[in-house]
Amino acid sequence: MFTLLSKLGYDALYEHLNQTGVIEVDIVTDQEAATEQDLYRYVDRNTLKSVMLIPENYSVGLAVALIGQDARLAPNITLLLDQSEMQRNNIIMSVMEQLASRYNLMLAGGSRFVHFNTSDLIQEDFGxxxxxxxxxxxxxxxxxxxxxxxxxxxxxxxxxxxxxxxxxxxxxxxxxxxxxxxxxxxxxxxxxxxxxxxxxxxxxxxxxxxxxxxxxxxxxxxxxxxxxxxxxxxxxxxxxxxxxxxxxxxxxxxxxxxxxxxxxxxxxxxxxxxxxxxxxxxxxxxxxxxxxxxxxxxxxxxxxxxxxxxxxxxxxxxxxxxx
Structure with a gap:
């Protein structure tokens, strides 16, 4: 149901998402999607409906933001969603918001250091x-x-x-x-x-x-x-x-x-x-x-x-x- 484009060091996030029992996570390696073009080819080939993009060295960037107590420095996680799958997207957004809130409460007392934005997975203009x-x-x-x-x-x-x-x-x-x-x-x-x-x-x-x-x-x-x-x-x-x-x-x-x-x-x-x-x-x-x-x-x-x-x-x- 959900694909995570992962780098090394995200085992905890991967584990938490799988433990929800709602989202099934697959890891796409750098070799399979080294560039944005490779990613979209992989999406088309496997008919993926949702993808999470985590920036390289995300944990380092998050640590820098926490040390400086400036949420604006925290790197952003991007969710690519198939906009036709409204029910699926609502489930994913709900789970991700709960997970982000849990991390923020644990790391920064509730401040929004862990956050994400959304974008269209399909590049063509479909309604x-x-x-x-x-x-x-x-x-x-x-x-x-x-x-x-x-x-x-x-x-x-x-x-x-x-x-x-x-x-x-x-x-x-x-x-x-x-x-x-x-x-x-x-x-x-x-x-x-x-x-x-x-x-x-x-x-x-x-x-x-x-x-x-x-x-x-x-x-x-x-x-x-x-x-x-x-x-x-x-x-x-x-x-x-x-x-x-x-x-x-x-x-x-x-x-x-x-x-x-x-x-x-x-x-x-x-x-x-x-x-x-x-x-x-x-x-x-x-x-x-x-x-x-x-x-x-x-x-x-x-x-x-x-x-x-x-x-x-x-x-x-x-x-x-x-x-």
Missing amino acids: FIDFFLPGVIALTVMTNSVFGIVETNLRLRKRGILRKLVTTPFTRSEWLMAKMLYMLFTSFLSTSVVLAVGILVWNISFKFNAYLFILVVAASFAFAGIGMLLTRFVTDEETAPAAANAVTFPQMFLSGIFFQLETMPGFLQVIAKFMPLYYVGEGLRDAMIYGNMEGALFNTMVVVIFAVIVFAAGVAITSWKEK
Whole structure:
């Protein structure tokens, strides 16, 4: 959750931060981030959300300020924060303020010798809506695909149309592919509307690249496949929305597209990483916002593999007979 850019001599601070049980600290060595440019490359590569910069010889500078009883001489600690992660940032700021107060009380009777300022971790000019947008796209693709497939298939089954498909030259895989392509079309249509509204109303800025296209395609196929699997076990048209909600609602609230995983209990964070929507949202953010192509590739591969598995399962269990 939190990365500390550390020099030698900061073991006490490192230990105190880890002991909070709220912040997880990783140390980035001088070799990994020797310059500011190296640091930001490291941030992009590892999709870091927060970084602490401690000046070289910080303890010496702090000692000089304490001896001279002049807080203005104390070196400053800098927190680089991802401004889109408001809940995470509030937790970090609260912990750091408590820690700074404890050090100041211990070292200087409460005077502010230990202090910090904040700065944006992401250098480009992004607003909250820019970071919110990938989650909206992921949610839109999921709901369109799952609800669209479930409701359409049950309606066709109720009217006896599915049973009549047995007499046509279509195979189950061809028919399933056709349904998924239709869901893909609606997903691209809804994604285009979301992007257009974001650009025209909020003047959003993001990166267009192949991963955005691939993720929408893979997510559409994956969630349409889930809809196909649901259709096999749901026979009543009236219960279809409830079945679809049972799949989509947990992912909506637990996958991290709107609510940050770090604010959830540990076991829920583990559960979230078994949900396909988590990888869709993370992949879209990596591709559209952070420009983290390695992260986008990993998340895209997870979604693609899941889509292939679900499609194969959908073909295997799809039945045109009425139950």
